[in-house]
């Protein structure tokens with residue numbers, strides 16, 4: 001019987017296509033934001049861990065920052081704690097931040113680490129609290145009152161954004177061949193614990209590390225227009241217009257903002273892409289056209 005070589009040939013041609021990229025990226029840091037919606041499926045989670053391990057094996061230095069919004073939401077519901085979002089940020093009471101820390105630094109962080117270990121890689125779970133990596137400042141939001149038009153401060157509670165980032169512990173992990181897996185929880189300058197949007201945390205870390213690439217994995221193909229067509233590239237002006245007319249809303253707001261900030265800080269490729277697609281990261285890195293939305297400064 002004649003053998004069908006087509007599958008092998010396809011694999012070989014993909015590998016040949018990938019070779020120039022492997023050389024180009026060897027020794028570079030890639031920050032990957034792994035979103036709560038993208039990690040819902042167990043098989044995809046294992047595949048994500050395998051892809052990350054493969055990147056490390058070919059000489060790239062992956063750094064993972066993860067979310068877990070839906071998982072925090074589910075736990076809050078079980079505990080009968082109400083939760084609401086303003087501009088993609090969870091209003092965070094004292095009780096909510098306790099749950100966020102438990103879910104992010106506990107179950108989610110450890111399950112990503114375990115998946116990477118099972119895939120043959122080495123990983124360590126950290127949060128902004130560990131080794132003084134991140135300190136947070138409280139996020140301020142204002143909104144104009146529709147009647148008086150006077151700006152009013154909205155209190156989001158224990159929602160923070162990175163104020164300082166010390167990259168030493170991340171660099172030490174990379175040097176030791178260990179993949180850092182970072183949860184978006186950090187101590188405030190006031191001593192409290194702050195819940196940081198994972199996109200914001202990831203972009204700040206990508207900027208501080210001067211990462212070569214920054215990937216935000218989510219549950220949509222990228223940024224889409226009103227007709228649901230994928231927008232393959234966006235700059236700051238286009239993003240401002242899409243936010244102003246409401247095309248970009250909710251959880252997509254912190255994503256585009258953090259990509260812009262990372263790009264402005266020197267990250268060369270900030271991309272929002274679909275974490276539900278098989279081997280999404282590999283397709284983005286090792287193909288000429290890539291997938292998702294590339295954000296330019």
Ligand SMILES: Nc1ncnc2c1ncn2[C@@H]1O[C@H](COP(=O)(O)OP(=O)(O)O)[C@@H](O)[C@H]1O
Nearest residue numbers: 035036037218219220223224247248249251252
């Ligand atoms: N213009 C847009 N294009 C794509 N998604 C958008 C857009 N505007 C808002 N979104 C919403 O942003 C969501 C992704 O953000 P989020 O739910 O916070 O994901 P994650 O958990 O991956 O961080 C999408 O599922 C979609 O509902």
Ligand SMILES: CC(=O)N[C@@H](CCC(=O)OP(=O)(O)O)C(=O)O
Nearest residue numbers: 035036067068069089090197198
């Ligand atoms: C302040 C804030 O909104 N924090 C987020 C942190 C987790 C997160 O960002 O998770 P995803 O990336 O899965 O959305 C939250 O509480 O949901």
